[in-house]
Amino acid sequence: MAGRRWLIAVSLFAAVSVFAQDRDADPLVTTALSNKRAYETLSYLTDEIGPRPSGSANAAAAVKWTTEQFRAWGIDVRTEKVVVPHWVRGDERARLVSHNNQKIVLTALGGSTATPPQGLTADVVEVNSYDELKQLGTKVKGKIVYYNNPMDMDLVHARHSFEAYSRAVVYRGTGASRAAEYGAVAALIRSVGSASLRTPHTGALRYDPKQPKIPAAAMTIEDAELVHRLIARGERVRMHVVLTPKTLPDVESANVIAEIRGTEHPEEIVLIGAHLDSWDLGTGAIDDGSGVAMVMETLRIIRESGLRPARTIRGVLFMNEENGLNGGRAYFANHKNEKHVAAIETDAGAAAPTGFNTTLKGEALYRVIDMTTILKRVNAHRFEYAAQTGADTSFLIESGVTGFGLVPDPLHYFDYHHTPADTLDKVDATLLAQDTAAITALAWVMANE
Amino acid sequence: MAGRRWLIAVSLFAAVSVFAQDRDADPLVTTALSNKRAYETLSYLTDEIGPRPSGSANAAAAVKWTTEQFRAWGIDVRTEKVVVPHWVRGDERARLVSHNNQKIVLTALGGSTATPPQGLTADVVEVNSYDELKQLGTKVKGKIVYYNNPMDMDLVHARHSFEAYSRAVVYRGTGASRAAEYGAVAALIRSVGSASLRTPHTGALRYDPKQPKIPAAAMTIEDAELVHRLIARGERVRMHVVLTPKTLPDVESANVIAEIRGTEHPEEIVLIGAHLDSWDLGTGAIDDGSGVAMVMETLRIIRESGLRPARTIRGVLFMNEENGLNGGRAYFANHKNEKHVAAIETDAGAAAPTGFNTTLKGEALYRVIDMTTILKRVNAHRFEYAAQTGADTSFLIESGVTGFGLVPDPLHYFDYHHTPADTLDKVDATLLAQDTAAITALAWVMANE
Numbered sequence: 001m002a003g004r005r006w007l008i009a010v011s012l013f014a015a016v017s018v019f020a021q022d023r024d025a026d027p028l029v030t031t032a033l034s035n036k037r038a039y040e041t042l043s044y045l046t047d048e049i050g051p052r053p054s055g056s057a058n059a060a061a062a063v064k065w066t067t068e069q070f071r072a073w074g075i076d077v078r079t080e081k082v083v084v085p086h087w088v089r090g091d092e093r094a095r096l097v098s099h100n101n102q103k104i105v106l107t108a109l110g111g112s113t114a115t116p117p118q119g120l121t122a123d124v125v126e127v128n129s130y131d132e133l134k135q136l137g138t139k140v141k142g143k144i145v146y147y148n149n150p151m152d153m154d155l156v157h158a159r160h161s162f163e164a165y166s167r168a169v170v171y172r173g174t175g176a177s178r179a180a181e182y183g184a185v186a187a188l189i190r191s192v193g194s195a196s197l198r199t200p201h202t203g204a205l206r207y208d209p210k211q212p213k214i215p216a217a218a219m220t221i222e223d224a225e226l227v228h229r230l231i232a233r234g235e236r237v238r239m240h241v242v243l244t245p246k247t248l249p250d251v252e253s254a255n256v257i258a259e260i261r262g263t264e265h266p267e268e269i270v271l272i273g274a275h276l277d278s279w280d281l282g283t284g285a286i287d288d289g290s291g292v293a294m295v296m297e298t299l300r301i302i303r304e305s306g307l308r309p310a311r312t313i314r315g316v317l318f319m320n321e322e323n324g325l326n327g328g329r330a331y332f333a334n335h336k337n338e339k340h341v342a343a344i345e346t347d348a349g350a351a352a353p354t355g356f357n358t359t360l361k362g363e364a365l366y367r368v369i370d371m372t373t374i375l376k377r378v379n380a381h382r383f384e385y386a387a388q389t390g391a392d393t394s395f396l397i398e399s400g401v402t403g404f405g406l407v408p409d410p411l412h413y414f415d416y417h418h419t420p421a422d423t424l425d426k427v428d429a430t431l432l433a434q435d436t437a438a439i440t441a442l443a444w445v446m447a448n449e
Numbered sequence: 450m451a452g453r454r455w456l457i458a459v460s461l462f463a464a465v466s467v468f469a470q471d472r473d474a475d476p477l478v479t480t481a482l483s484n485k486r487a488y489e490t491l492s493y494l495t496d497e498i499g500p501r502p503s504g505s506a507n508a509a510a511a512v513k514w515t516t517e518q519f520r521a522w523g524i525d526v527r528t529e530k531v532v533v534p535h536w537v538r539g540d541e542r543a544r545l546v547s548h549n550n551q552k553i554v555l556t557a558l559g560g561s562t563a564t565p566p567q568g569l570t571a572d573v574v575e576v577n578s579y580d581e582l583k584q585l586g587t588k589v590k591g592k593i594v595y596y597n598n599p600m601d602m603d604l605v606h607a608r609h610s611f612e613a614y615s616r617a618v619v620y621r622g623t624g625a626s627r628a629a630e631y632g633a634v635a636a637l638i639r640s641v642g643s644a645s646l647r648t649p650h651t652g653a654l655r656y657d658p659k660q661p662k663i664p665a666a667a668m669t670i671e672d673a674e675l676v677h678r679l680i681a682r683g684e685r686v687r688m689h690v691v692l693t694p695k696t697l698p699d700v701e702s703a704n705v706i707a708e709i710r711g712t713e714h715p716e717e718i719v720l721i722g723a724h725l726d727s728w729d730l731g732t733g734a735i736d737d738g739s740g741v742a743m744v745m746e747t748l749r750i751i752r753e754s755g756l757r758p759a760r761t762i763r764g765v766l767f768m769n770e771e772n773g774l775n776g777g778r779a780y781f782a783n784h785k786n787e788k789h790v791a792a793i794e795t796d797a798g799a800a801a802p803t804g805f806n807t808t809l810k811g812e813a814l815y816r817v818i819d820m821t822t823i824l825k826r827v828n829a830h831r832f833e834y835a836a837q838t839g840a841d842t843s844f845l846i847e848s849g850v851t852g853f854g855l856v857p858d859p860l861h862y863f864d865y866h867h868t869p870a871d872t873l874d875k876v877d878a879t880l881l882a883q884d885t886a887a888i889t890a891l892a893w894v895m896a897n898e
Contacts, residue, residue, distance in 0.1 A: 047678055050551040058549060100507060102499040102732075105869065197648040197870035198731070222872045229496055229873070282647070283551075420554065421646035423671045424678070 024307055025374045025444045031301045032437035033378070038297040039429035041069070042290055042350075046283035046424045053280040054320040055086025055251035062276050063254050066296065066317055070258040073300045079254035082330045084320040086251045087111055089280055090244030092217065097121060098238035099230060106188065106217040107200035107281065108243045109172060110323045113213045115186065119242035120215075122185050126231045130178055141183030144239055146219075147171035148228055149190050151414065156194045161410035162348075168192045169203065176216035177208035186241055187216040190224035195415035198222050202279050203418050204323040215243045255327045256317040260302055262447065264310040269335075270447040271314050271343045272298060272439055273392050275321035282422030286413065290350035290427055290435070292317055294406075298440040309447035311341055318392040321347070325391060332395035342446045343397065344404040345390025346439055349417075350427045351408035353438045355382030357389045359403040372445050380438035382407075404442060408435055473756055474823045474893045480750045481886035482827070487746040488878035490518070491739055491799075495732035495873045502729040503769040504535025504700035511725050512703045515745065515766055519707040522749045528703035531779045533769040535700045536560055538729055539693030541666065546570060547687035548679060555637065555666040556649035556730065557692045558621060559772045562662045564635065568691035569664075571634050575680045579627055590632030593688055595668075596620035597677055598639050600863065605643045610859035611797075617641045618652065625665035626657035635690055636665040639673035644864035647671050651728055652867050653772040664692045702768045704776045709751055711760040711896065718761045719896040720792045721747060721888055722841050724770035731871030735862065739799035739876055739884070741766055743855075747889040758896035760790055767841040770796070774840060781844035791895045792846065793853040794839025795888055798866075799876045800857035802887040804831030806838045808852040821894050829887035831856075853891060857884055 032038075045052075045062060052059045063079060070077035087110055094104035124144045127133045133145065149171045155164035169192045176187040191201035198220045207213045219227065230237050256276065262268060274291025278284020295315040302313065318327035344356075355375070360368055365383060375381040388394055389403035397403040408431070416422045481487075494501075494511060501508045512528060519526035536559055543553035575595045576582045582594065598620045604613035618641045625636040640650035647669045656662050668676065679686050705725065711717060723740025727733020744764040751762065767776035793805075804824070809817055814832060824830040837843060838852035846852040857880070865871045 043678070047551075047675060048548060050549050061549070099497060100499050100510070102496075195646065197644065197646040197864070197868060198872070199646040199648070222870060222874055225874050226496060226872070229492070415646070419646060421671060423647070423675070425671055425674050 024448070025441050028301055028305060028440050028444055029374060029377055029437045031305065032297065032440050033433050036429045036433065037300065038293040038432050038436045039427065041296050042285060042293040042427060042432065043424060045289045045292060046285045050283050051280045052276060052278045052284055054084040054253065054277045054323055055248065059253060059277055059319065063256055063319070066256050066276065066292065069296060070299065073303055075258045075260065075299050075303050077256065077258040079256055080330060080334055082253050082255055082319045082327045083250050084253045084326050085324050086248040087323060088246050088248060090114065090246060092243050094239055094241040096237060097240050098236055104219055104223045104239065105198050105200060106219045106223065107202045108245045109216045109218060110202055110204040110279070111207070112205060112216045112243060112245055114244045114246065115215050115241055117244060119240050120185055121238065121240045124227060124231070124237040124239050126228060133178060133182065138182050140179060143184055144186045144188060144241070145179035145184040146188040146227060147175045147190070148224065149192070151192060151194055153194065156411070156414065159410055161194065161414055165192060165414055172203050172218065173206050174208070176205050176214050177211040180211040180214045184214060186214050189218050191218045191220050193221065193414050193417070193419060196221035199419045199421055200281070201418045202281055217241070217243055253319045255319050255331055257314065258299055259312055259314040260299060260309060262311040263308045266312050267339060268311040269314050269338055269340050270311055270443050271316055271340055271393065272443050273316040273318055273343065273345045273390070274347055275327065275392055276317040277320050277322055279322055279418050281418070281420040283424065284422055285424045285427050286349040286422050287417050288321065288347045290432055291346035293432065294346050294436045294439045297436045298443060301440055309444060311447040313443050313447050321392050328392035328395055336399060340396055340401040342402045342404060343390070343393040344439060344442055345393045346406040346435070347390055348406060348410065349408045349413045350432045350435055351412065352431050353378050353380035353435045354407050354409055355380050355384065356442065357386035357405040357407055358383050359387065359389055359397055361385050371449060372442060374441045374445065375438055378434040378437045406435060406438060473897070474890050477750055477754060477889050477893055478823060478826055478886045480754065481746065481889050482882050485878045485882065486749065487742040487881050487885045488876065490745050491734060491742040491876060491881065492873060494738045494741060495734045499732050500729045501725060501727045501733055503533040503702065503726045503772055504697065508702060508726055508768065512705055512768070515705050515725065515741065518745060519748065522752055524707045524709065524748050524752050526705065526707040528705055529779060529783055531702050531704055531768045531776045532699050533702045533775050534773050535697040536772060537695050537697060539563065539695060541692050543688055543690040545686060546689050547685055553668055553672045553688065554647050554649060555668045555672065556651045557694045558665045558667060559651055559653040559728070561654060561665045561692060561694055563693045563695065564664050564690055566693060568689050569634055570687065570689045573676060573680070573686040573688050575677060582627060582631065585631070587631050589628060592633055593635045593637060593690070594628035594633040595637040595676060596624045596639070597673065598641070600641060600643055602643065605860065605863065608859055610643065610863055614641060614863055621652050621667065622655050623657070625654050625663050626660040629660040629663045633663060635663050638667050640667045640669050642670065642863050642866070642868060645670035648868045648870055649730070650867045651730055666690070666692055704768055704780055705766040706763065707748055708761055708763040709748060709758060712757045713759040715761050716788060718763050718787055718789050719892050720763050720765055720789055720842065721892050722765040722767055722792065722794045722839070723796055724776065724841055725766040726769050726771055728771055728867050730867070730869040732873065733871055734873045734876050735798040735871050736866050737770065737796045739881055740795035742881065743795050743885045743888045746885045747892060750889055758893060760896040762892050762896050770841050777841035777844055785848060789845055789850040791851045791853060792839070792842040793888060793891055794842045795855040795884070796839055797855060797859065798857045798862045799881045799884055800861065801880050802827050802829035802884045803856050803858055804829050804833065805891065806835035806854040806856055807832050808835065808838055808846055810834050820898060821891060823890045823894065824887060827883040827886045855884060855887060
């Protein structure tokens, strides 16, 4: 009964509190839902600028254009230096010399070293785990190690796509160095995606400085399954692989930081963030052009409304999320002494919003739930605890800042993510507006709480 | 009432007749459903031999291997000469010089001529129809004509995929020459497919000998939509295109013809046919390796059963269906004077069987329906009239032979057809066995009717 009385008291408080927040958040959400400006922003980023890998001219163009846009909208904006790696994809092709020279479609993993220019030819050994690799040991010497690492599609269909991804992607990150430890000459993985029409899926690897750096690539699901079938039939599989990526000198790039200063506590910051860089294969529409569009449109809507938040709402367009996190790191180095009330990251696509992940638990979480009933308007009022709510904001989170991560329906996210098919047509303007409304609403509430 | 009496009489006759046929067809269907031999055959064709474009070494290997298989199974087999074109894909790439050099993913249409080795650069003009092209007339001179020809997805979802395909594919066949008539320097279409993950879809074009031959390619749906959006925004779109296919001298290839002679009317032939060649991008698993596997497995099952049909059942593996129909033409030239009771073609994939298209109508059709209730065992007892029931058998059909075409569920056929994603993983062994059973049952009934 004591518990029940307490609940009623909290609810009454919450109802009053929510009303106060909703009064201003409501017209902002209405504005977000009633236009397609976020989609127009995304269209420019993807159709006109195109892929935005770190260090590229396109990434620089994206920094320039987004800065100009904020300025044109009357929003305070600045850039802050971020030094980024500059890895450039080259030729990438492979064929099965053991099987009639059948073509193998693959793509180099981000950061991979090159094969000799004329390629390398070696037998392919398949393993399903690092345990299996360890058992084989030096038997993989001189060979290509193929990690057969399918995504768990049951998890994907149950909407735990990111968990399925995390499990499968382990081999992308560390597989090359683990194989190199036993003398392998190259490493291959199965593309970490939930759909394929012979579609390669890239992403960064991380070399262990103690091991030789060997080239690494992801075969499409079709090609990975072909190699698997041939090996399962007991056949010797020998592959010729050509990968000619280059790592050029580091490039000076930037985070773009725009903000609307708070009226009462300008020194308290509600950060909304997304990343401006993308992989090179597609145009980064879902990863993370749509997040950038949400952040930009949120600030534009607030600016246009004439409303001023009590705390500062700061939009950060991070550089180099995909292959280094140097933007997130640089932001933290520059701003760790400022008071961040919340860090809201959006880097999970632009499907229908469902809610947010958050580092909050218990009473603090329930309080936010009570304050944010406005999110029901866009079906984004589900909050779930997560230790990590975003990559660029992870440095802030680890230092104790409250984190939020937008959760669009994840069912199809990994159908497109990191592939050539991550293009504007995968984004629905109405759903993107709903996601934008969710970011706007949460940011506004957190800035006026 | 007269009609009703007549119906009862026919039904009684049919019941007796069906029983007689089913007695032998039934164990054949059981055998087809109880093994995965068709899938094993398909696996060899696709995984071990690979793509089988006309004139290629792989196509020759497929002729050799299928012939040897028939022989190993104790089935009479021979090859018959077919001279085929030998078109070889080269480099194919494009970028938008007007838009930050964005990559455009495309693939040359089969038979296309090449651009200059260094490529060509021209403005892109979009049209939705030949009427629009005609209205523009010589305004397209020196330009690249882009036919924006989407498949009608409402038709696809209503299972009229082949109709949707036929309508959209018109521009692939004749678009290049129609554009050349007005002075265009190249032609582009939208890939004629029902799904895309930046997936190009090839297929043959036909040049009008009266017009200059200009190179032609299909952009992926994503790239076609990008170009459409840019043009719709009123922007000038200028593209650099490199296509370096070659047409090499014609090659002597072959149809593979295997048969089980009839005991009572060996001179009467029930033909079952599929095509051995494929496009070069994928491994031709659904188009038409699965058809080849059905035909081969049907003959193997009958041979193994020890049963002998009253009429001859002849399997024909046609060469060069995709870019010439020279196999179908050669077969007709050699065999037009033989009596073909029926020509059953399977060239529509390996999804779940639903029935057959047929050139039969009225009483003749109802009679076949009554004779083939065995097809209910695999849900393939729906017959629909069609003027054309197959490409390779079209010459026979036009000369008056009764045609049948297997109809697997067409919903996803054009997701893969003519793309790099036409690979073994798209075929389900159980469904392929059901399709095989349908072919076996219909062939057996027609051969013993």
